[in-house]
Amino acid sequence: MAIPRGRVTAVMGPSGTGKTTLLRLITGQLRADSGSIEVAGQDMRTLNRAGLYELRRRMGMLFQNGALLTDLSVFENVAFPLREHTDLPYSLIRPLVLTKLQAVGLRGAADLMPAELSGGMSRRVALARAIVMDPEILIYDEPFVGLDPISMGVIVRLIRRLNDTLNLTSIVVSHDVEEISTVADHVFLLSGGKVVAKGTPQELRNYPSEIVRQFVGGLADGPVPFHYPAPDYFAELLASGEDS
Amino acid sequence: MNVIKELWRTLIESLTGLGAVVRFLLRMIVLIPSALWRYDLVLAQIWNAGALSLVIIMLSGLFVGMVLGLQGFQLLQRFGSEESLGVAAAIGLVKELGPVVTALLFAGRAGTALASELGLMRATDQLSAMEMMAVDPIKRVVVPRFLGGVIAMPLLAAIFSMIGIYGAQLIGVQIMGVDAGSFWSQMRGGVSLSDINEGIVKSGIFGVACSLIAVYEGYYATPTAAGVGRATTRTVVTSAVVVLFLDYLLTAAFL
Numbered sequence: 001m002a003i004p005r006g007r008v009t010a011v012m013g014p015s016g017t018g019k020t021t022l023l024r025l026i027t028g029q030l031r032a033d034s035g036s037i038e039v040a041g042q043d044m045r046t047l048n049r050a051g052l053y054e055l056r057r058r059m060g061m062l063f064q065n066g067a068l069l070t071d072l073s074v075f076e077n078v079a080f081p082l083r084e085h086t087d088l089p090y091s092l093i094r095p096l097v098l099t100k101l102q103a104v105g106l107r108g109a110a111d112l113m114p115a116e117l118s119g120g121m122s123r124r125v126a127l128a129r130a131i132v133m134d135p136e137i138l139i140y141d142e143p144f145v146g147l148d149p150i151s152m153g154v155i156v157r158l159i160r161r162l163n164d165t166l167n168l169t170s171i172v173v174s175h176d177v178e179e180i181s182t183v184a185d186h187v188f189l190l191s192g193g194k195v196v197a198k199g200t201p202q203e204l205r206n207y208p209s210e211i212v213r214q215f216v217g218g219l220a221d222g223p224v225p226f227h228y229p230a231p232d233y234f235a236e237l238l239a240s241g242e243d244s
Numbered sequence: 245m246n247v248i249k250e251l252w253r254t255l256i257e258s259l260t261g262l263g264a265v266v267r268f269l270l271r272m273i274v275l276i277p278s279a280l281w282r283y284d285l286v287l288a289q290i291w292n293a294g295a296l297s298l299v300i301i302m303l304s305g306l307f308v309g310m311v312l313g314l315q316g317f318q319l320l321q322r323f324g325s326e327e328s329l330g331v332a333a334a335i336g337l338v339k340e341l342g343p344v345v346t347a348l349l350f351a352g353r354a355g356t357a358l359a360s361e362l363g364l365m366r367a368t369d370q371l372s373a374m375e376m377m378a379v380d381p382i383k384r385v386v387v388p389r390f391l392g393g394v395i396a397m398p399l400l401a402a403i404f405s406m407i408g409i410y411g412a413q414l415i416g417v418q419i420m421g422v423d424a425g426s427f428w429s430q431m432r433g434g435v436s437l438s439d440i441n442e443g444i445v446k447s448g449i450f451g452v453a454c455s456l457i458a459v460y461e462g463y464y465a466t467p468t469a470a471g472v473g474r475a476t477t478r479t480v481v482t483s484a485v486v487v488l489f490l491d492y493l494l495t496a497a498f499l
Contacts, residue, residue: 027376053378060376067373070365081377084384126373133377 001188001195008163008170010180010201013190014215014224019173022190023141026171027061028052040136057085060130061139066122068114068129074101075110078129085133100128104158120151127158131166138162140172144179152176156183177216181205189215191224268460272387275380279387289392293354293455294399300353301346305404308341309333309411316412317420326416327426331434333412334405338435338443342405344491347450350397351483355458358389359479362462363472371463386463390455397451398444405443442498449490454483 003009011019024030025037028044037044042055068077078097082088088096101107104124114122123143130138140159144152160183163170174180180187181201189197189204189212197204197212205216214222230236280286312333320326362385365371371381409431416422458479465475 029372029375053380056376056378061373063369063373063376065368067369069370069373070368081379084377084379129377 001198003169003171004186005169006163006167007185008159008172008183010172010174010184010187011190012173012175012177012180012187012215015175017190018193019175019190020141023139023171023173027056027059027139057133058135059137059139060133060135062123062126062130062141062143064142064145065119066114066126068117068122068126070114072114073110074106074112074114074117074125077114077125078132080129081133096132097128100132101125103131103162104128105154118151120147120154123147123151123155124158127155127162131162134166135168137169137171140170140174142174143172144174144176152179159183175215177218191215265456265460268463269456271382272390272456272459275383275387276391279383279391282388285384285388286391286395289388290396291392292357293350293389293392294396297350297353297396297400298403300349301400301404302407304345304349305342305407306411308345308404309337309408309413310415312336312341312408313412313415313420317416317422326420326422328430328434329412329416329422330409330427330429330431333416334409334431334435335439337405337408337412339439339446340491340495342401342408343443343446343450344487346397346401346404346447347454347487348484350393350400350451351454351458351480351487354393354396355454355479355483356476358393358455358458359462359465360472360476362386362389362459363465363467363475366463366465367467367469367472382463386459390459393455393458394448394451397454398447401443401447401450438498442494445498446491446494449494450487453486453490457483457486 011022013019021030025032025044026039028039028047032045039055040058042051044052047055068074069080072080075097076083078100079093082093082096098107098110101110104127106121106124106128109117109121109125114125117125143155143159147155156179159170159172162168172180172184184201187197187199187201187204188195189207191211197207197209199207204212207213207216211223213219214224220226313329316329316332316336317326320328320332362371365381365385371385374381374384413424413427417424417427461475461479461482465471
């Protein structure tokens with residue numbers, strides 16, 4: 001897999017296929033048992049903790065539930081990386097944070113606490129926090145899960161707009177075919193821990209593969225079976241039924 | 245044969261667990277100087293672990309002292325030496341009951357709060373988010389909480405003993421009629437600096453043990469509702485057993 005700079009790349013696939021694991025490997029939260037991963041020219045296998053943290057300063061990540069720090073206000077959440085990594089005074093932090101909050105449309109929510117936000121708003125605040133250090137790479141872990149159509153539309157627009165205006169490299173892990181086809185430049189489709197298809201969202205729609213057709217078409221049965229592997233149905237029903 | 249195998253496995257698992265806790269402690273110790281630099285974070289945790297435990301500590305201290313006053317008076321009266329109630333209550337509180345009961349209460353109030361807070365931070369990806377922001381959660385979140393507990397415990401134990409002595413006085417002097425002069429003067433003469441040192445050392449060590457157990461259990465909690473619940477329960481149970489075990493060792497060492 002090669003993820004191109006400056007583009008929005010989607011990693012898709014059925015649940016449990018290794019999307020999040022791949023993401024954790026890219027961010028160094030997991031170490032690969034074999035094979036190699038290079039991020040921004042650095043081999044993830046050889047990086048020590050300091051090197052990893054240095055690399056992560058150039059990355060932003062949006063977690064599925066936002067992962068906002070619950071004891072800090074929206075403003076302080078977005079200011080958190082600046083306070084931790086720089087000695088900037090409040091007079092400089094304030095405009096930086098407000099600019100990022102304005103970019104996600106939540107400048108007016110700066111004084112709210114995370115518990116007062118809706119799911120979509122939490123994710124937008126987390127997005128503002130992810131871009132506050134001006135990263136080169138922005139990673140989204142299932143950004144559309146559990147959102148209403150309006151919030152989903154907002155996030156889709158933000159992914160595209162942030163990628164283009166900030167010249168980012170975006171990686172979106174998702175299984176929402178519709179949303180991904182509107183936002184991604186390039187898609188990798190994973191199944192059983194392997195890349196089974198790659199190309200533009202349009203190319204994927206016409207991809208000559210059963211698993212791709214099942215996934216893109218949302219078919220209940222196919223190479224990913226509807227039934228979890230089990231013994232023969234009738235044999236099991238007609239079995240003696242004694243407590244094992 | 246199976247029993248021996250099982251015992252051996254349990255022993256190895258326990259030793260591995262203990263090794264992990266020691267490694268965690270060493271990692272925290274390395275980070276303590278830089279965490280102290282952010283003294284505002286430590287102060288906030290001293291407030292959380294200490295000031296917010298004050299009511300329960302003071303109330304318990306008062307009742308324990310009152311019970312000591314009653315029992316002590318009954319016992320000492322048999323030997324006609326009820327004037328020694330002050331010294332008996334003070335030594336009992338300063339050397340034993342103060343540090344031990346405070347540690348048990350601390351584990352129940354502050355320890356569980358620490359473990360569940362960290363466990364929930366783990367379950368809601370807040371710790372992973374910090375790691376992704378290149379912020380070491382052990383340095384930013386865990387060490388200040390650990391230090392807050394370690395610093396708060398001796399202070400809480402001192403307050404517990406102080407209120408306890410007042411409770412013993414309340415019963416012994418005010419109600420049972422022990423002479424106030426003998427109560428206080430015998431206490432001043434009978435309690436030596438080494439007794440107070442013993443109490444301080446014990447509560448310091450209990451502070452390290454209880455805070456370490458709480459932050460370790462919380463930090464490594466399974467990120468589910470059941471996992472956080474288990475971490476909280478284990479914090480109380482392990483802390484209680486460890487405190488009582490350490491108390492025996494320390495008492496023996498101070499003899």
